[in-house]
Amino acid sequence: MLRVDRIRVLYEGIPALHEVSLEVKKGELVAVVGANGAGKSTSLKAIVGTVKPASGMIEFEQKDITRFTTPEIVRLGIVYIPEARHIFGPLTVEENLLLGAFTSNSEKEVKEHLDYVYQLFPILKERRKQRGETLSGGEQQMLAIGRGLMTRPKLLMFDEPSLGLMPKLVSELFKTISLLKEEGFTILLVEQNVREALEIADRGYILQTGRTIHTGTGKELLESEMVRKAFLGL
Amino acid sequence: MELTTQLIIYGVLMGLVFALIALGLSLIFGVMNIVNFAHGEFLMVGMYIAYLLSTFLHLDPLLSLPIAAMAGYLLGIMSYHLLIHQILRGPMVAQLFGTFGLMLFLRYLAMYIFTPDVRSIKQGLLVGKTLSLGWVTLDLSKSVSAALCMISFGIVYWMIYKTKLGRALRATSIDSEAAQYMGIDTKKMNALAWGIGGATVSLAGSLLAHFYYVTPTVGMLFTLIAFAIVALGGFGSISGAFVAGIIIGLIMVISGHFLSELKFTFVYIVYFLVVVFRPRGLFGW
Ligand SMILES: Nc1ncnc2c1ncn2[C@@H]1O[C@H](COP(=O)(O)OP(=O)(O)O)[C@@H](O)[C@H]1O
Ligand SMILES: [Mg+2]
16 A cells, blocks of 8 residues: 655755655555654655655555645555644644544534544544643643544554553553454554554554564564664663 | 823824734734744735825725735735745744845835835815814824724724634644644645735725825835734734734824834834833733
């Protein structure tokens, strides 16, 4: 479904990604793990088109989308749930969700997806008239995810969703992500919570200083010497 | 008593016109964090349009409203694409001087085309007529202008708070990065803010021209007034611009009646007090 082929990304001339390649097949949950500053967010931003690669190619459903604008990419069905949530604080919960459906033109579909999100996260329905900024951290994360689901995207990209959540909420979050996979969503998950991410992932990539250096199934990576040493402290 | 009533009514009427003038300045600031120093010059464009159509084509100045709004919209969009978008990458100071330069450009272009002569509209359905409400008699052009400004303000308010496009505009103003992730074309939203800002202020100008003289430098006064309103109402706040517009209208009309030369000083004093004591304004943040 998605194929990223040796992309290179520069910020004001300084490379953030040297050579990142990865692939996500329909229905898969793929995790990308790596240390702070490795280039995880930049990789996802390149896919959603808010940063442009200097070289390399990004293909989605056999289409070269490397030069597409972000609105075009979102319309194709790729949604990025950003690091640190980025909810619209002064807007209500429901307005936030409706903004997630900005590219949708069918009111009927928007209504259906809104019902789906409310059924997935009932607390959001209860708080639908509240301003986003009045929600707790965990609820804000639900809102960010719910907003990302509002177009029922073909590919859902999570950028460190567990960041800043209490441990109890982190395990709940990973359950939600597994549930979404079971419901048929294709997911690209970026995490620093390496163990939890690889445990639920079909496959994973290890990103180090702008390079994808290793890949395998979630299980293989969890058992590999490299991951155990570098990330799990074993 | 009658005088007080009349002053208050005129204050509110002028306030409604001021509110529409300030709306675009606040909107552009809210969406892009840019202060448009050329805002008053956009107003001047609307005034000249009404003046020219009335004087040379003998069109009633009321008919110039849609034309002025359209021209203001195009002027706003063009300013964004040709100038603002280009200087956005530069440092803060470059942005400041960018709109300052636009102000000088429009002002001296008007000076060149129209000469510094003071002009006013002589003919029109509303010009020079009065409206008698029994115990007070009001200038018809001011009353109708104020009503039309209020309606225009209401339409823009509705568009911003009740439509999908407006929601996208607000999202862009709150967090333009996140708005991009929603698939919103934020560049289009910025241009739209400039378009609406230009259209509303130019429309207000064509109404103002019914009862206010036109010169190439008329913009400066109204930029000052609009700044005071936006500071008082809260930078970027739409409802704030409405309430503050009426407050400033009242202050100007009442102080103008008793201390005519000092009325702009009073506006500036209000601006100063707000900046010192409540920098976020009445409705800001
Ligand atoms: N907007 C930016 N401007 C300049 N450098 C950036 C920017 N964003 C990220 N970087 C740099 O690019 C590298 C990768 O960052 P990022 O993709 O955010 O890493 P991660 O998400 O893995 O923590 C880092 O060295 C970071 O400092
Ligand atoms: Mg990151």
